[in-house]
Amino acid sequence: MYGYVVPVKAELGQADFCLYRAFYCGICKSIGKQYGQMPRFTTSYDITFLSVLLHDVTKQHVDFVNQGCICGPRKKTVVCRNELFDKIVAANMILAYAKADDDVIDGGGLKKKAARRMLEKHYRKAAAMLPEADAIVREQYAKLRELEKANAAGIDRVADCFATMLEKTGMLLTNSADENLGKLLYNVGKFVYVADAIDDLGEDFKKKRYNPLIAEYGEFKSRKSFIEEHRAELTFLLAGTVNRAIECFNKMVFTEASDLLRNIIYKGLRSKCEELLASEKKLPPPKI
Secondary structure: OOOOOOOOHHHOOHHHHHHHHHHHHHHHHHHHHHHOOHHHHHOOHHHHHHHHHHHHHOOOOOOEEEEEEOOEEEEEEEEOOOHHHHHHHHHHHHHHHHHHHHHHHOOOOHHHHHHHHHHHHHHHHHHHHOHHHHHHHHHHHHHHHHHHHOOOOOHHHHHHHHHHHHHHHHHHHHOOOOHHHHHHHHHHHHHHHHHHHHHOHHHHHHOOOOOHHHHHHOOOOOHHHHHHHOHHHHHHHHHHHHHHHHHHHHOOOOOOOHHHHHHHHHHHHHHHHHHHHHOOOOOOOOOO
16 A cells, blocks of 8 residues: 555565565465456555564464466465455455545546546455454544544644554454554554655645645645754654554564564664655655
8 A cells, every 4th residue: 555564675584585475475366366457456565564464463374375477477475365364355455445535535636536446346345344344444534534624733643543543453353452463553554654644745735735744844845845844853753653663563472474574663664764754755666
């Protein structure tokens, strides 16, 4: 969906890199089998992180298979479908449709409308499979839109909608009551929302769209000057969110994907903070 929750590839061991790619390719393959080829574009690094995390937390056994891909002739190692995997893929479809719908409401053009239309029937299938997850996503997006209409200041209050959405969805998928997992998901969700707000500063201002950071801090001349003027506040906001995620992560026990998840939480989030605050324009889509 967004691409802000990614590992630092240069510091990944070969085994962990292969594991990460196997989950990514597994999600893409599973989307294709369950929802058709076109929705495969909703495969994202963020949902890959969620899949790795929830499989490890629940100790879900994972099988692998080598399969070909329409993107290239070489066979790839792919995580096989299981019950949890199917739920995560369905949640991804619900989240992807909600994002597409939000983009259209924000004034998206023909491409955004076409994407929403293409996803609609697949969303209905996923929502029928996970009605509780659909209700969570719809409720939080509705709250978010009300805050946007009010041009609400207070980044913590606005980011709470997206953070709560990821927390409740993840807890639902795992049927877990683990407080640390919930708080980890909450802070990762908050990080994604804040990161996206920083990334979209220039575009939101140009298109006169709501941006929680502009609503909070006021005058905007350019992305560069805005970040420089509010660097201390933005750094504190991002660092505090990442540190709380790390604190929750440290209280949890991981097995198969421990090093991979540690790379993402400890290094990947911090690296993305640096990228966002150093860039004078919107970040390009990441490639792992």
